[in-house]
Amino acid sequence: MRPILMKGHERPLTFLKYNREGDLLFSCAKDHTPTVWFADNGERLGTYRGHNGAVWCCDVSRDSMRLITGSADTTAKLWSVQNGTQLFTFNFDSPARSVDFSIGDKLAVITTDPFMELPSAVHVKRIARDPADQASESVLVLRGHQGRIARAVWGPLNKTIISAGEDAIIRVWDSETGKLLRESDKETGHKKAVTSLMKSVDGSHFVTGSQDKSAKLWDIRTLTLIKTYVTERPVNAVTMSPLLDHVVLGGGQDASAVTMTDHRAGKFEAKFFDKILQEEIGGVKGHFGPINALAFNPDGKSFSSGGEDGYVRLHHFDPDYFNIKI
Amino acid sequence: MAFDRNGSAAPAKPSKLRWGELDEDDGEDLDFLLPPRQVVGPDENGIKKVIEYKFNDDGNKVKITTTTRVRKLAKARLSKSAVERRNWAKFGDAVHEDVGARLTMVSTEEILLERPRAPGTKGEESKVAGDNLAQLGKGGAVLMVCRTCGKKGDHWTSRCPYKDLAQPVETFVDKPAAAEPTSTKGAYVPPSMRAGAERTGTEMRRRNEENSVRVTNLSEDTREPDLLELFRTFGPVSRVYVAIDQKTGLSRGFGFVNFVNKEDAERAINKLNGYGYDNLILRVEWATPRAN
Numbered sequence: 001m002r003p004i005l006m007k008g009h010e011r012p013l014t015f016l017k018y019n020r021e022g023d024l025l026f027s028c029a030k031d032h033t034p035t036v037w038f039a040d041n042g043e044r045l046g047t048y049r050g051h052n053g054a055v056w057c058c059d060v061s062r063d064s065m066r067l068i069t070g071s072a073d074t075t076a077k078l079w080s081v082q083n084g085t086q087l088f089t090f091n092f093d094s095p096a097r098s099v100d101f102s103i104g105d106k107l108a109v110i111t112t113d114p115f116m117e118l119p120s121a122v123h124v125k126r127i128a129r130d131p132a133d134q135a136s137e138s139v140l141v142l143r144g145h146q147g148r149i150a151r152a153v154w155g156p157l158n159k160t161i162i163s164a165g166e167d168a169i170i171r172v173w174d175s176e177t178g179k180l181l182r183e184s185d186k187e188t189g190h191k192k193a194v195t196s197l198m199k200s201v202d203g204s205h206f207v208t209g210s211q212d213k214s215a216k217l218w219d220i221r222t223l224t225l226i227k228t229y230v231t232e233r234p235v236n237a238v239t240m241s242p243l244l245d246h247v248v249l250g251g252g253q254d255a256s257a258v259t260m261t262d263h264r265a266g267k268f269e270a271k272f273f274d275k276i277l278q279e280e281i282g283g284v285k286g287h288f289g290p291i292n293a294l295a296f297n298p299d300g301k302s303f304s305s306g307g308e309d310g311y312v313r314l315h316h317f318d319p320d321y322f323n324i325k326i
Numbered sequence: 327m328a329f330d331r332n333g334s335a336a337p338a339k340p341s342k343l344r345w346g347e348l349d350e351d352d353g354e355d356l357d358f359l360l361p362p363r364q365v366v367g368p369d370e371n372g373i374k375k376v377i378e379y380k381f382n383d384d385g386n387k388v389k390i391t392t393t394t395r396v397r398k399l400a401k402a403r404l405s406k407s408a409v410e411r412r413n414w415a416k417f418g419d420a421v422h423e424d425v426g427a428r429l430t431m432v433s434t435e436e437i438l439l440e441r442p443r444a445p446g447t448k449g450e451e452s453k454v455a456g457d458n459l460a461q462l463g464k465g466g467a468v469l470m471v472c473r474t475c476g477k478k479g480d481h482w483t484s485r486c487p488y489k490d491l492a493q494p495v496e497t498f499v500d501k502p503a504a505a506e507p508t509s510t511k512g513a514y515v516p517p518s519m520r521a522g523a524e525r526t527g528t529e530m531r532r533r534n535e536e537n538s539v540r541v542t543n544l545s546e547d548t549r550e551p552d553l554l555e556l557f558r559t560f561g562p563v564s565r566v567y568v569a570i571d572q573k574t575g576l577s578r579g580f581g582f583v584n585f586v587n588k589e590d591a592e593r594a595i596n597k598l599n600g601y602g603y604d605n606l607i608l609r610v611e612w613a614t615p616r617a618n
Contacts, residue, residue, distance in 0.1 A: 003433045023408035033419065038412070042430040047418030064407065084417040272439065282439040313433075321439060 003286060004042035006312040008035045013306025015057045016295035019064040024081070025295070025304055026067065027312050030054035034069050036081065039297060039304075042314050048084045050077060057098045057151075061105040066127075068108055070096030076110045078131065087131035094118050098151045101127070102158045107139070107175075109161055111149040120145050122152050122163055124175065140178050144171065151197035153206070155220055162220065164194035164208055172223055188225040190216065195235060201242040201298070209235030215249050217275070227278050233267040236292050243300025244322070245275035250291030250305055270294060270305050274326055281324060286313050360387065368396040475565075484516035537564075537591045538613035542580040544568065545604040549577070556603065557583045561590025582613055 009029035017026045018039060025039040034048045034055050053073030060067050060081060067079040072095040078088040090096075094115030101108050108127050114120040122142040128134045147166030155162055155172065160181065164170040168191060170184035184190075192212035199206045205226060209215045211234040217227040229247055237250040252268040268290055269283035289308030296303045302316040366375040376392045404412075416423070423429070473483040541553065554566045568581035585591035591612075599610040 001437055001439075002435070003437055005431045005433055006429060007431070008429050021405045021408045023404065023411060035418075037430075044416070044420045044423065044429055045414060046416055046420045049418055064411065082411075082414055082417075269440070280442050282441045284437060284439055286433070286435075286437050315437070318439075324439075 001315050001318050004314040004316075006037055006042050006044070006314065007310065008037070008044055008047075008312070009033075009310050011054070011310060012289070012308040013293050013310065013312060014055060016293040016304055016306050016312065017058055017060060018295055018297055019060045019081075020062050020298060021064065022298040024060070024064060025312075025314070026058050026060060027293075027306060028055040028058050028069065029306070029310070032071075032073075034058055034067070034079075036067075037312070037314075039302070039314070042312075046084050048077075048079050048086075050079075050086050051075070053095070056096065059099050059101045059108070061101055063105075066101075066105065068099045068101065068110075068127075070099040070110055072096075074112075074115075076108075076125075078127070078134070088134040088136075090123075090125060090136055092123070094120075097149060100151075100153045102154045104158070107154075107158065109152045109154060111152045111163065111165075113148050119143055120147065120149050120165065122149060122161060122173070124161070140175070142173050142178050142180075144180060145169075147193070150193070150195055153197060153199055156203050160220075162197065162206065164197050166193040168192055168194055168210065168212075170194065170197075170208060170218065170223065182223040184218075184223060185225075188216075190214070192234075196237050198239050200240055207238045207240055207247055209238035209249060209251070211235070213251075215247065215273075217247070227275065229273045229278055231271055231280075234290075236290055237294040237305075239294040239296050239303065240275065241296055241300050241303075242298055246281065247273045247275050248294055248296070248303065249273065250294045252287075252290030252308075268307065270303075277326060279326055281326065284315060287311065372396045482516070537585045537588050539583045539585065539591050539594060540580065540611055540613040541583060541598075542609045542611075543606050544577060544579050544581060544608070545606050546577045546579065548581075548604060550581070553581055553583060556598070557585075557594055560585070560594040560597070562586040 006027070009027065009031050011030035013027060013029045015028040018024065019026070023039055024045065025037045026034060027037065028034045032051045032053060032055065034051070036045045036047075037043065038045055048067065048069065051069065051071040051073055053071050055069050055071045058067060058069045065081055066087070067081050068076060069079065070076045074092045074095055076090040076092070076096045076099055077086055079085065080087055090110065092110075092112045095113045096110055097113050098111040099108060106127055108125045110123045110125060112118075112121050112123065120143075122145075123138040124140040124142075125137075126135065126139050142161065142163070145163065145165050145167055149163050149165035151165070152161055152163035154160070154175070158175055161173045161175050162170065163173065168189060170189065171180060172182040173179065174181055190208065190210035190212050192210055194208050194210045196209040197206060199220070204220060205217055206220055207215055207217050213231055213234055215229040215231070215235050215238045216225055217229075218224065219226055229249060231249055231251070233251045233253060235249050235251040239248050240246070241248070249271045268287040269285045270291055271283050272281040273279065274281055284305075287305065287307035287309055288311075291305050291307050293306035294303065302314060304312055304314045306312045360379040360381075363379075364375075364377040366377070368374040372395050374394050374396050376394070378390045378392070380388055380390065382388045472481055472486045475486055539557075544553075548568060550566045550568050553568060554563060557563050557566070562585065563583055564586050565584040566581065567583075569578040570576070571578050583594070585594065595610050595612065598608055601608045601610070
């Protein structure tokens with residue numbers, strides 16, 4: 001395959017997200033302007049100007065009309081996907097790290113970093129249908145994580161919130177009462193900071209990537225460990241193919257050590273693993289820095305990766321990818 | 327869709343506006359003088375042409391023709407809303423996108439999903455390694471570098487099948503008889519020069535000489551790859567050598583080609599003897615065995 005290279009960002013990529021139909025690709029980077037691209041040919045559709053700090057995360061509503069972004073400028077913003085206008089700004093006391101729309105787009109979960117003695121927190125906001133009615137109050141605030149919360153997502157039927165972060169513990173919260181329901185085991189859980197979390201298409205399980213050089217597959221209801229994928233570099237990004245039983249791990253050595261070694265030694269490939277057999281299928285090379293973000297097109301026929309090198313690489317699979325046998 | 331950019335820049339026709347009527351003001355934006363952007367196609371072959379005009383750094387008008395091939399995706403199933411989104415107007419920084427700003431490029435490099443173990447290859451590799459080990463006995467294969475032909479891991483210098491075809495180091499080859507007495511003194515004697523091993527060495531040499539073809543009257547610029555290109559059509563070639571003058575670095579006008587099969591060598595001689603190559607007429611013949 002010949003990947004499409006998108007050089008719209010000046011700074012390292014932080015997050016990638018496809019909309020539901022898979023025709024738009026949203027990219028967030030440390031350069032303040034989230035960008036939307038056409039996912040088939042990589043043409044830039046537009047940018048969302050207004051943030052004043054690195055943008056860590058984004059999510060798009062099911063109808064592809066609203067975009068929510070979380071930024072290090074201590075705000076999370078709602079945007080109109082079509083024309084890039086700001087609809088609303090949520091202000092926090094510390095940088096916003098992760099955002100996720102609930103099923104039905106009526107709620108959003110936003111996590112904030114620990115900052116100036118403030119502990120990290122998970123905020124739940126109600127999203128109004130009409131931006132004019134939008135309120136800034138949090139419906140619920142969850143505290144309990146030590147250090148940054150890398151990602152928080154909605155569980156099945158919006159009944160739970162799953163969060164994971166620097167303290168390497170995955171937590172499941174009740175989204176109504178805010179009660180902590182489950183915690184991942186010290187024995188089976190990650191040993192170092194969790195960097196990414198990604199739900200499966202049907203929402204029955206999720207995969208987490210960690211700096212302990214592994215990715216783990218969990219049951220979303222019971223929080224039981226199902227599979228572990230071991231690699232030889234810290235995992236910054238994980239994603240799952242919606243079509244095949246494949247898990248993709250992206251990572252690489254620490255960005256501060258990149259200039260000191262050859263790019264081959266950095267292990268900057270996206271590694272494909274068989275979801276069930278936990279065996280490596282292959283690697284896709286190309287980035288000159290660690291991979292920070294990975295996303296699969298909902299049709300499962302292409303995926304994109306965003307790196308510390310500022311490039312988004314959009315890969316459309318060759319036909320023989322679909323009949324790989326282990 | 328795929329991009330296939332063949333950008334070409336050519337000075338456009340002089341504009342109708344007289345230059346004298348224009349202000350000499352450098353900072354003035356003259357973009358209104360430029361003809362509008364034209365889009366031609368896409369035609370039935372999917373070739374789309376975009377013709378744009380802009381001023382370059384010297385203030386000259388430049389016509390930029392971008393030819394792209396638009397490829398329809400087979401069986402693309404797009405939702406209605408996705409088709410609608412396709413026609414959305416650009417916004418943000420994408421509105422004022424520079425003509426020259428190529429934000430989206432297609433990689434020139436073919437990227438493959440690299441399998442950790444390509445099927446088949448691993449087995450072969452281990453087999454080769456096994457063979458080497460068998461030949462070697464217990465020597466480390468990594469250390470085995472031939473000083474004559476520079477090949478790694480295949481044979482020792484003393485067993486090099488090509489050594490007598492290479493640069494004259496005959497002193498080495500012609501010495502086995504003389505070497506024997508020295509061995510009694512306890513000095514190191516390469517295994518091939520010891521009494522027992524000598525036979526195999528010469529056998530190997532003869533076998534290689536049999537399929538060796540001498541090529542003379544080569545032009546000075548002919549290099550080994552060229553010769554390989556020329557002779558490869560006849561069959562598998564095991565070695566190509568062009569004699570280079572060590573002082574001048576120029577070709578001495580002759581070389582050797584070793585074929586794996588004798589028949590191929592024969593055909594090559596029949597075909598290429600008298601063949602015009604680089605303004606010279608080649609002479610191709612069997613390499614005469616070196617007279618010891």
